[in-house]
Amino acid sequence: MTNAYVEIMSVQNTRVKDWAQLLERRGRDKQGKYIIEGYHLIEEALKAGAEVETILFLSEKGSPLELVALAGDRAIEWVSVSAAVLAKCSDAQTPQGVVAIVTRPQVGMDELLAGEHDLVVVLDGVQDPGNLGTIIRSADAVGAKAVVLGRGTVDLFNPKTIRSTMGSMYHLPIVEADLGELLPRARERGVRLVTTSLQAQGSCYDTDLRQPTWLIFGNEAKGVSPEVAAQSDVKVIIPMQGKAESLNVAMAATVLLFEAARQRMNQQN
Incomplete structure (x- = not known):
């Protein structure tokens, strides 16, 4: 991958705590970001040119190659995470294995x-x-x-x-x-x-x-x-x-x- 790549395995990591806050409106308003989950939604966001900042994926499954290809040379941070970290950043009953952090658009x-x-x-x-x-x-x-x-x-x-x-x-x-x-x-x-x-x-x-x-x-x-x-x-x-x-x-x-x-x-x- 040409973009930044890091690994986070602990749910106690401060960045994980920040991401988890995006599940609540107060956290989204404070950070100006939101979370999307699953391949389909992330594909739609990338195709639409949304400001995708970070993509989290399960380390055991490896990098999501389809999304990497779709992202091209955009400056996206790719983060390999544990199942526990992914679950903390998801409100879905069955996490889909990939989550993105997106900057909220400003349309007035x-x-x-x-x-x-x-x-x-x-x-x-x-x-x-x-x-x-x-x-x-x-x-x-x-x-x-x-x-x-x-x-x-x-x-x-x-x-x-x-x-x-x-x-x-x-x-x-x-x-x-x-x-x-x-x-x-x-x-x-x-x-x-x-x-x-x-x-x-x-x-x-x-x-x-x-x-x-x-x-x-x-x-x-x-x-x-x-x-x-x-x-x-x-x-x-x-x-x-x-x-x-x-x-x-x-x-x-x-x-x-x-x-x-x-x-x-x-x-x-």
């Missing part, structure tokens, strides 16, 4: 607003890591331009969230923002803000989603906050023929994203 509101904001998902207090991961995957699947995480939304870099994105977190910008500040600025740029509501009269299928649109989804139990709802230009409902009262927030987001994608494809044909 100005950068988001300066780019294309044709179709964006905005989350206001979504708290379940699985829901956030599913929404990011759906946004990725339809080619949305970004996902915005408002205050109160679960941490993107929570290991459970990362796993549930299945690598989609590396395929589009994900921005943390104060929605009270961001949404008015988006409207000034001609963006239409759409929220779902069980009290809404208009169906999502009868609403024009072809123009620049930001779809806003709220907390699993409380929905969109009153402050954010007051910013919306239009409220829509997803019609349901069965007896279910409502959809899970990730399912609702997926329905609206694919309806927006369907309308846009029909516009092109």
Whole structure:
């Protein structure tokens, strides 16, 4: 290997303790880094040009040659570790034998607003890591331009969230923002803000989603906050023929994203 190579076998090593802290939000915020685990996620991170700083691998298995080849001449530190060290840096029930330490990206509101904001998902207090991961995957699947995480939304870099994105977190910008500040600025740029509501009269299928649109989804139990709802230009409902009262927030987001994608494809044909 052309990059730095070291060996750490003790869980008492100070670097191991620092890495283990990244399993908690406080540690991630303090260090400005996060952990990803498994070949697939690390491959996606490398392909996307994420700032992979260190890769830990089991000494008994030897260096992960596929990842070494994919990393090329990037300045990555490769660390051979014991099973105990790897377990300390993992929250998975069955560690996959390779872990990476990645620098958190800095994507701000100005950068988001300066780019294309044709179709964006905005989350206001979504708290379940699985829901956030599913929404990011759906946004990725339809080619949305970004996902915005408002205050109160679960941490993107929570290991459970990362796993549930299945690598989609590396395929589009994900921005943390104060929605009270961001949404008015988006409207000034001609963006239409759409929220779902069980009290809404208009169906999502009868609403024009072809123009620049930001779809806003709220907390699993409380929905969109009153402050954010007051910013919306239009409220829509997803019609349901069965007896279910409502959809899970990730399912609702997926329905609206694919309806927006369907309308846009029909516009092109």
